[in-house]
């Protein structure tokens with residue numbers, strides 16, 4: 001397959017794995033990249049820069065294909081902002097690709113570009129994509145309202161957002177939000193995207209270390225299993241609709257501020273629940289596409305099936321339109 005995205009990144013298939021905080025580690029990213037997609041590890045999963053450096057080495061031990069480091073730049077809920085340190089690790093390691101999200105990567109672009117690092121910036125609205133393009137990013141990811149994680153405040157789904165982006169952006173465009181199989185990939189290409197990012201689908205890859213109880217819960221989940229929290233902070237997050245999410249919504253309804261909400265949405269509680277295998281106690285980002293996922297598969301098979309199914313979808317479309 002050839003699109004502007006495969007050409008830009010030197011990858012075989014236009015499929016990017018979502019940056020799953022704590023869960024997108026080297027075994028997953030390495031497997032995705034080795035299978036021809038773009039694997040991503042997430043800087044936010046590490047407290048020490050040296051741990052991120054070690055994880056980059058672990059990806060390189062699995063594959064010599066391109067991979068990315070995600071740098072989420074949303075303001076930290078607590079403690080100092082670690083973004084500068086993460087950028088420095090990426091620069092000194094000369095990682096092939098950096099994916100940024102959360103706020104403009106403008107201040108870091110000159111150094112990243114000088115090091116030959118490709119930068120993808122992920123946003124939930126075309127206007128933010130346009131400003132990232134003006135700042136000089138190499139590609140823009142647009143995530144629609146279906147997506148796991150942060151879909152923005154506009155409430156625009158991928159079916160409208162992606163062609164709006166394709167009309168207005170000139171850099172390669174990656175579509176995200178609800179893409180969980182080959183039908184989604186074919187649709188994204190039809191809407192004018194050059195590739196896709198799949199987060200929720202890769203959360204249920206064999207290489208992700210996810211407690212069996214959480215896996216069971218997610219496999220049983222349908223497209224109604226998510227909800228939006230943190231709207232009161234003007235920072236929507238699409239997450240599994242569980243006890244923690246409902247607790248968060250109740251607090252928000254009572255007018256709780258960030259200090260109070262931190263007890264529920266703060267990373268420590270979510271990570272603890274993930275490790276214990278308690279699907280109720282922690283906030284877990286999750287997209288509506290979870291309803292399309294029926295089994296845990298190795299990352300390479302997810303990619304192969306997605307490509308095969310996209311080709312079937314395109315053949316179907318050709319027949320329908322002939």
Ligand SMILES: Cc1cc2nc3c(=O)[nH]c(=O)nc-3n(C[C@H](O)[C@H](O)[C@H](O)COP(=O)(O)O)c2cc1C
Pocket residue numbers: 017018019020021023042044070072100101122143146147148149150176177178179180197198199200201203284285286287288289
């Ligand atoms: C469990 C989980 C954790 C995520 N953590 C991050 C993150 O730390 N940084 C980030 O930029 N995106 C994060 N995302 C969003 C994905 O990178 C991607 O944009 C999104 O999952 C795409 O939509 P989809 O879930 O419909 O495939 C996360 C998604 C999930 C499901």
